[in-house]
Amino acid sequence: MDLRCRSDGCFVILVLLMVGLIGRCINGDNDGDAVGALMVKTEQEALYSAIQGFVGNWWNGSDLYPDPCGWTPIQGVSCDVYDGYWYVTDLSIGQIYDNSFPCAQNLELRPQLFQLKHLKSLSFSNCITSPNQATIQTANWDSFSGTLESLEFRANPGLSGPIPTAFGSLKNLLSLVLIDNRLSGDLPVNIGNLTHLKRLVLSGNLFTGKIPESYGYLSELLIMDLSRNSLSGNLPLTFEGLTSVLKIDLSKNQLEGLIPSGISNLKNLTLLDLSNNKICGELNFANQEMSSLEELILSNNPISGDLMSFNWQYVYKLMVLDLSNTGLTGVVPESISSLKNLRFLGLNDNKLSGNLSPKLADLGNLTAFYVHGNNLTGDLKFPQQFYRKMGRRFGAWNNSNLCFRSAKVPANLRPFGVKLCREEQL
Incomplete structure (x- = not known):
């Protein structure tokens, strides 16, 4: 009984193998150049020639990769099946992976490349280095x-x-x-x-x-x-x-x-x-809610104007605001403290004046705040935990009339480059 079961099992396996071989003979290349490869010969030849144009005549695809979409895949080549045959859909050339083909000095875009009729994606990376190349x-x-x-x-x-x-x-x-x-x-x-x-x-x-x-x-x-x-x-x-x-x-x-x-x-x-x-021009483009805006980077432009007229309530999701070196004047508005998601605030190297509102310390997500290189005045009234959290990422130097009171601020937390207020110097 046991032997008969094993014999029946072998017979089933043998039948399945025969069916698989018959399927390959029916669907494979007619001339048998690539045994078992479901790829039209003209498509295969076009692929080989195109890659040879990229990497050099030394490359022999038919010998190295007889089934380029099957059991001998080519690095950087992807395929898909159309009407029962493999066609190239993705071709990536250059030093993308460690084992990618290096491009030849005399790289060619051969006509055969443009015969790949199902190609969806084509990329060249770190490949064309010489002006004399194609x-x-x-x-x-x-x-x-x-x-x-x-x-x-x-x-x-x-x-x-x-x-x-x-x-x-x-x-x-x-x-x-x-x-x-x-x-x-x-x-x-x-x-x-x-x-x-x-x-x-x-x-x-x-x-x-x-x-x-x-x-x-x-x-x-x-x-x-x-x-x-x-x-x-x-x-x-x-x-x-x-x-x-x-x-x-x-x-x-x-x-x-x-x-x-x-x-x-x-x-x-x-x-x-x-x-x-x-x-150039003032900051007045936000005339309605921009509910998705997270990063607004306008640094190093001659924008000028002030910060008071901007509708900060329309950009309430901002995480990054960089307006450094934009020629801004006037004061830093307290309304910026409503930007609760703000992580980076760059207002340095402008012509801003006046005091900094202590409410800016309410920006709980803020990790970098730069106002150096302005004309800010008065004394800094931020709480001690603000200086502890920010460290050197709070930049307020080069504001000649700005000072801070040291009574509640340890020496290691004092803002870099900001002088003591006069009454504390006495």
Whole structure:
């Protein structure tokens, strides 16, 4: 009885193995070049040739990876099944992982790359290092217009020239990331046609000219980062159309003019960073509640004006407020103490005057408070626990008429660079 059961079990296993082999013979490549690989031969050859163009002619994919989507996967290549066959959907080139392929000095964007008809994601990282390497301007990007969802070029110092206008034809694109390259010229207007775009990151390049008004029509955009370029001109009034945006970073450019009041229409905005530009005008853009804003960074701009006219009640969720070196005058309003989530407050290197309200110590989440380099006067009346919590993260030096009373403040907690009040010096 026991032997018969074992024999029956072996028979079942044998049948299953035979069925599996028959399935492979039916669905596999007709010519048997890659046994068991459910991949169209033209797709496989296109993949091999494309990678060889990236890493060099020494690479022989058919020998090293006969089943690139199956039992011999290629690092940086992902696949999916369409109509019963494997197709490449994700291709990541460059030093992304420890075992990633190094890019060749004479890197090529071969035509075969653009024959991968189901490619959804393409990225090059730390790869294009020489200006003599293949440019992206002449490539056949239009062939990806119906499939590509993510395109990234990160940290490629040899990647120069303008952004190809053909990028604007990638109608399914969700993410366009061109960061820390040497791309230059004006930003293409037709990027604004990519209506499904969620992420637009063009930071750390050499772009010049104005931000196209069409970028304000990207109503599904979540992240806009155009920082660390040489962009100029005013912020487009059309930015009020970025109704889904979470983060806008335009720092370290040469942008000028006023902050459009339409910015306050962006109800989902959590970060607005316009630091290190030439933004001017008073702080008057918050004309309605900005209930999601957590970080407002406007440092190093000639904004001027005062803090009294700003509607602090509309930005009550702020965690980071950096208005350092913005030419502000007047007093530090007591109303800032209503920002109960505030963790960082930078008001240093301005022309602020008057006394600091002791109510500012009620900001229970505050861990850094800088008001150094102003014209503040009077004596500091913060409680001892405030100095203990803040330490050197409370910066009040370089205010020649500011002092503090030491009677209740131990020497190790006294604010750095602030003198004793005169009556205590006697």
